[in-house]
Amino acid sequence: KRNPLPPFATSTLQQESWKRFHFPAKLTMQIAQQLYESGFITYHRTDSLNLSDQSLFSAKKFITANFGKEYWAGFLRGYKAKGRVQEAHEAIRPTYPARAPESVKLDQNQLKLYDLIWRRFIACQMSQAIFDSTTIDIQAKNYTFRATGQVLKFDGFLKVYPMKFEETELPPLKKDEILELIKLKPSQHFTQPPPRYTEATLIKTLEENGIGRPSTYAPILSTIQERNYIEKNEEKRFQPTEIGTVVNGLLVNHFPKIVNIKWTAEMEEDLDKIAEGKRKWVEVLQEFYQPFEENLKQKYQEVSKKDITEKPTEKICPKCGAPLLIRLGKFGKFYACSKFPKCKHTEPLEENILGIKCPKCKKGEIIEKRTRKRKIFYACNQFPKCDFALWDKPTGKKCPKCGSLLIETKRKQIKCSSKECDYIEK
Ligand SMILES: [Zn+2]
Ligand SMILES: [Zn+2]
Ligand SMILES: [Zn+2]
CATH class of the missing domain: 1.10.460.10 (Topoisomerase I, domain 2)
Incomplete structure (x- = not known):
């Protein structure tokens, strides 16, 4: 049997909204603010799981009327938050539980969030989901193999709030039945290092450690990104x-x-x-x-600030002849003249040379660069003299059809970078 999850508080709403829609915590709070101000939900900055009696009764009424009596929990299910909580507030729930998401007029993002909050609240007053679980022990000489599996018997709250459980369905077997060995698949499990944080897991960890409050989770996450201390990698996980x-x-x-x-x-x-x-x-x-x-x-x-942000180099400033330094700025390292502020010469640090010559000017090298919004692109290092640039990473090989550079797209497809050429590697 599985119980529904408790209604949302700020931190759990932010986590779930990231998991389902990839909304950053800040966006979730902006949308929740709009829903709160237009009277759709209760106050969205809360760590309480209290639910008013009135809301519980109207949930009961809605569930029995729309899904049938067997889908209601059978009692008013109350929740209590762990630890110290400002009990003056309620959990985040729809103001009027009878106002189902299908019946409201909201913009797309507002509707997504309202739908999530509404379902989570209604589900928390619904009956348990019931699974049949089976364990099969298979004897093979000196070894015992065990298979476990579950079959959903009654969906209960899952009707409104679908969740994935590991649900391995097993074939019907009789006791002492002789089984035939089809294949033996040896496999070894390695312990994985903990994965990098996402918006959701970072908020969860902050809350577990007692850092941050309903009003500060979102600002904490956006501040460390705006200051460029962390960035999201391709998997949308945070890295320093x-x-x-x-x-x-x-x-x-x-x-x-x-x-x-x-x-x-x-x-x-x-x-x-x-x-x-x-x-x-x-x-x-x-x-x-x-x-x-x-x-x-x-x-x-x-x-000394210099020890941290400056490193001497053997390169010479092309403008004044003084040595260049590698300096660390907000957007990473770059070369700067040691006579700054008298001489303002800077040049990019070319750590990301791909070893591919620029096909346009035939002089420059292709380097990996980032836009102001930190999006990666590939460009000629002779910029601004040469404006050659690509969004996708060049492979270094040339197109067999037209001779332009081949690129690898985000979907791992190798194709020609020329817009006039349709070559795709298969
Ligand atoms: Zn200089
Ligand atoms: Zn070039
Ligand atoms: Zn081509």
Whole structure:
């Protein structure tokens, strides 16, 4: 038997909305704000799982009228959030449970989110889903092989809120039946390193560690992206940037306390206590700020910005003849003249040379670059003298039909980069 999931609070709504629609937390909160302001849902910044009696009764009425009595849980199912919670709020639910998503007029994104919130709430008052589970032990000389599987018998809340469970269906077998060996597939399992965070798993981890509150999960995630500390890779998982790695190293080395997870969680708790009138804010800030300020003053003298953001090179500035430095800026490393600000010469650091000559000017090299929005593209390093550029990665081979560069598309298809040529490798 499986129980439905509890109704949404802010963090779970943000996680689920990422999993289903790939909405970043910030977008989810913007849409939720619109739904809240137009009266579709209850307040969307909450860590409470409370549900008003009235909402429970109207859910019961809706479920029995639309799906039948057997789909209602049979009692008013209440939920309680773990840990300290501002109980003044309710969970995030539709204001009027009878207002089904099919009957409302909303724009596409609003409808997606409303539909999700509505289904999650209705489902939490529905009956359990019932599975039949079977285990089969197969004896083969000295070894026992075990197969387990489940079959859905009654869908219950899954009718409204579909979820995937591992559901291996097994063939009907009799006890002591002799089985024939078709094939033996040896396989070895390796422990995988933990995968990189997504929007959803990062919010979950923040919440588990007591960092962030309903009003701050989304801003935390957008701030570290806007400051370019992390970026999303091709799988839409977060990875640290160069600048992020440097900033983190600096903080961990010189300000270990303020980046300590436990300390941050305690700070959040103190802030909650201030909000509840249980602690005085002057006191809390003083405890934090005085030692912090002293440490900061000391570090201003000890730590040199140059050591972190500049590295000497043997290259010479073409404008003034002074040596060039590799400098770390907000968007990564680049060459800059050591006589800055007198000389403003800079040039890109060509770490990403593909080893392919530019087919247009025949002089330049193709390099991997990024747009302002961090989208990868491939261009001639003689820019702005040569404007050759491609969105897809060139393979280095030439088209057998027209001689243009071949590219690999995002769908892993090799084709000709020329718009006039239809060559596709099969
Ligand atoms: Zn110079
Ligand atoms: Zn070129
Ligand atoms: Zn071609």
